[in-house]
Amino acid sequence: MKKTAVVYWSSTGNTEAMAKAIADAVNQNGGEATEIEASAFSADDVSKYDTIAFGCPAMGAEVLEESEFEPMFASVESSLSGKKIGLFGSWGWGEGAWMEDWKDRCVKDGAVLVADPVICQEAPDAVAIAACEDLGKALVAA
Numbered sequence: 001m002k003k004t005a006v007v008y009w010s011s012t013g014n015t016e017a018m019a020k021a022i023a024d025a026v027n028q029n030g031g032e033a034t035e036i037e038a039s040a041f042s043a044d045d046v047s048k049y050d051t052i053a054f055g056c057p058a059m060g061a062e063v064l065e066e067s068e069f070e071p072m073f074a075s076v077e078s079s080l081s082g083k084k085i086g087l088f089g090s091w092g093w094g095e096g097a098w099m100e101d102w103k104d105r106c107v108k109d110g111a112v113l114v115a116d117p118v119i120c121q122e123a124p125d126a127v128a129i130a131a132c133e134d135l136g137k138a139l140v141a142a
Contacts, residue, residue: 002031004139005045008055009038009069014090014123015055021129022053022088025136033136038069046079051086051114051139058091062098081110084142086135087117090124114142 006023010016019035026033036045038056046052056069064070087102099117106113115138120128 002026002050002140002142003048004031004033004051004053004136005041005049006033006035006053006055007038007041007072008035008053008088009057009065010055011057011065012090012123014120015057015088018088018090018118018120018124018128018132019053019055021124021132022055022086022136022139025133026140029137029140031136031140038065038072041072041076043076043079046076046083051084051142053086053088053135053139055088056102057089058094058096058098062091062094062096062101064098064102077105077109080106083111084114084139085111086114086139088119088132088135089117090120090122092122112142114138 004026008019023033118131
């Protein structure tokens with residue numbers, strides 16, 4: 001059974017709702033998902049999981065959340081080479097540039113994205129939840 005960490009940071013609950021949809025899809029498709037808030041995840045945890053979904057909303061000028069998520073992510077980057085991952089998050093303004101920058105960063109780190117990143121504006125609607133479920137399935141299939 002594939003073990004998947006769903007690591008996220010959420011202020012309004014939008015990215016958390018996406019994380020729950022991804023974790024539920026992993027569990028319903030033969031995997032074992034663990035939801036983990038960003039502050040509780042470290043580089044030592046990367047090797048404990050077959051796949052990892054990272055979720056963070058856009059903050060400020062379309063950047064990752066800077067006090068908890070960014071420091072955690074920076075600390076795990078050197079462990080992501082060859083790791084199968086997925087990315088997700090929500091935003092309230094802008095056009096999603098933070099996700100393209102984050103995706104490029106992960107590719108440079110050597111991570112293997114199992115699917116296109118999932119983004120939604122504000123709270124996830126039915127289309128976004130379906131995309132999160134597809135990401136969960138892709139993490140199990142990877």
